[in-house]
Amino acid sequence: MKITRGVVITEPGSTALEETGSWRTFKPVIKYEKCIRCMICWNYCPEPAIEKQPGENYPVANPKLVKMEIPVINYRYCKGCGICVNECPTKAIDFVREEK
Amino acid sequence: MNYENQEFFAPGHRACAGCAAPIIVKWVLKIAGPNTIIVNATGCLEVFSTPYPHSSWRLPWIHVAFENASAVASGIDAALKAQGKREGTNIIIFGGDGGTSDIGLQSLSGMAERGHDILYVMYDNEAYMNTGIQRSSSTPFGAWTTTSQVGPYNIIGKNEFKKPIAEIMAAHKIPYVATVNPAFLPDMKMKIEKALKIKGPKFIHAISSCTTGWRHDPSKTVEIMRLATETGIFPLWEIENGDFLKMKLTYVPKQRKPVEEYFKPQGRFRHLFQNPEKIKEIQKMVDEWWAKFENKN
Ligand SMILES: Cc1ncc(C[n+]2csc(CCOP(=O)(O)OP(=O)(O)O)c2C)c(N)n1
Ligand code: SF4
Numbered sequence: 001m002k003i004t005r006g007v008v009i010t011e012p013g014s015t016a017l018e019e020t021g022s023w024r025t026f027k028p029v030i031k032y033e034k035c036i037r038c039m040i041c042w043n044y045c046p047e048p049a050i051e052k053q054p055g056e057n058y059p060v061a062n063p064k065l066v067k068m069e070i071p072v073i074n075y076r077y078c079k080g081c082g083i084c085v086n087e088c089p090t091k092a093i094d095f096v097r098e099e100k
Numbered sequence: 101m102n103y104e105n106q107e108f109f110a111p112g113h114r115a116c117a118g119c120a121a122p123i124i125v126k127w128v129l130k131i132a133g134p135n136t137i138i139v140n141a142t143g144c145l146e147v148f149s150t151p152y153p154h155s156s157w158r159l160p161w162i163h164v165a166f167e168n169a170s171a172v173a174s175g176i177d178a179a180l181k182a183q184g185k186r187e188g189t190n191i192i193i194f195g196g197d198g199g200t201s202d203i204g205l206q207s208l209s210g211m212a213e214r215g216h217d218i219l220y221v222m223y224d225n226e227a228y229m230n231t232g233i234q235r236s237s238s239t240p241f242g243a244w245t246t247t248s249q250v251g252p253y254n255i256i257g258k259n260e261f262k263k264p265i266a267e268i269m270a271a272h273k274i275p276y277v278a279t280v281n282p283a284f285l286p287d288m289k290m291k292i293e294k295a296l297k298i299k300g301p302k303f304i305h306a307i308s309s310c311t312t313g314w315r316h317d318p319s320k321t322v323e324i325m326r327l328a329t330e331t332g333i334f335p336l337w338e339i340e341n342g343d344f345l346k347m348k349l350t351y352v353p354k355q356r357k358p359v360e361e362y363f364k365p366q367g368r369f370r371h372l373f374q375n376p377e378k379i380k381e382i383q384k385m386v387d388e389w390w391a392k393f394e395n396k397n
């Protein structure tokens with residue numbers, strides 16, 4: 001990281017070097033067998049700590065959905081706000097106390 | 101080009117868990133795409149997105165002072181024009197309610213009057229959150245803040261009404277003004293997209309829940325914002341070219357929920373339940389606002 005004169009930040013998106021996952025007291029865990037891959041959790045994660053990934057090799061709520069992408073939580077950044085848990089239409093996300 | 105799957109706002113920022121502001125920002129940037137310059141007024145968003153020496157922004161971004169975001173953006177617009185590089189670049193300002201309705205209002209008004217091609221997005225958490233939940237002109241009637249304390253001498257909280265900033269901007273006769281709510285995401289996306297296609301000054305007023313200042317469980321952020329619109333307290337509309345008579349409601353709740361449902365999960369309104377008369381008063385104000393439209397047809 002180069003520190004410039006004046007308050008100039010030269011590296012875009014560099015907060016990603018930080019790990020806000022340590023803030024978590026509750027941890028969202030997606031049960032893919034209940035997930036309908038609607039991406040509502042992805043829409044609303046404020047970090048964003050939910051990423052889209054290919055879903056072929058994951059359990060699936062309905063075989064018709066197998067080609068669709070799945071949401072994967074990146075615990076490096078997830079602060080455990082629980083918005084995804086609250087908004088998931090199929091209650092596919094458990095919220096469990098963080099063990100550290 | 102569709103940039104929906106790209107993230108122009110990086111994680112690792114220091115917003116409180118459950119803050120709505122980054123949800124608004126990430127969607128505005130996804131719709132605007134990479135050819136965008138951001139100007140940020142002082143406030144939570146500016147502070148939590150740029151903990152020096154890091155930044156969450158993957159786009160050119162500038163913060164100067166509280167009161168001059170619109171002046172800086174106007175300068176960027178003029179500078180790009182002078183260099184013959186104005187075509188194809190979005191200039192977007194993000195400001196909080198304090199930075200917009202109070203402190204930045206004169207430079208915003210100037211930007212609108214001069215007709216700069218800029219989109220202003222106000223994320224409205226209804227108080228000066230970054231300095232500790234002080235009331236702003238955008239704090240609603242009846243809300244507790246640290247400068248509208250509730251006690252025996254004041255049972256209401258804030259005694260004054262919320263400044264109608266979006267209407268004030270529409271009165272400037274700028275081409276596009278809209279209110280948006282991230283809980284109504286397709287509506288919000290449609291309006292951002294529409295605004296960015298229009299040349300000239302555009303103003304978007306976004307409701308932005310603050311778990312810390314509104315005093316609610318972080319997981320309820322989107323649910324509570326949804327209730328703001330379902331109760332009719334935060335209506336979704338657009339006004340083009342200042343034509344108030346043609347104000348378009350983009351979402352009309354089939355049956356408006358009672359305002360209590362919005363107040364109940366928020367600690368900042370808790371005291372109102374000791375004074376049901378005040379809740380009735382607020383309900384009446386909301387009903388009167390909607391009556392203008394309901395009697396139309
Ligand atoms: C001219 C000036 N006055 C006061 C401050 C202190 N200050 C920094 S952030 C802030 C609150 C901003 O409130 P708002 O615009 O609503 O944004 P929020 O923090 O609520 O997101 C204040 C008062 C400042 N930086 N500059
Ligand atoms: S909101 Fe629930 S059902 Fe939808 S993608 Fe996320 S986990 Fe799956």
Ligand code: SF4
Nearest residue numbers: 045078079081082084
């Ligand atoms: S708990 Fe909050 S931060 Fe974590 S993945 Fe869900 S929405 Fe994102």
Ligand code: SF4
Nearest residue numbers: 115116119144310311
């Ligand atoms: S204080 Fe409120 S607006 Fe500021 S980061 Fe926290 S939740 Fe967001």
Ligand SMILES: [Mg+2]
Nearest residue numbers: 196197227229
């Ligand atoms: Mg504010």
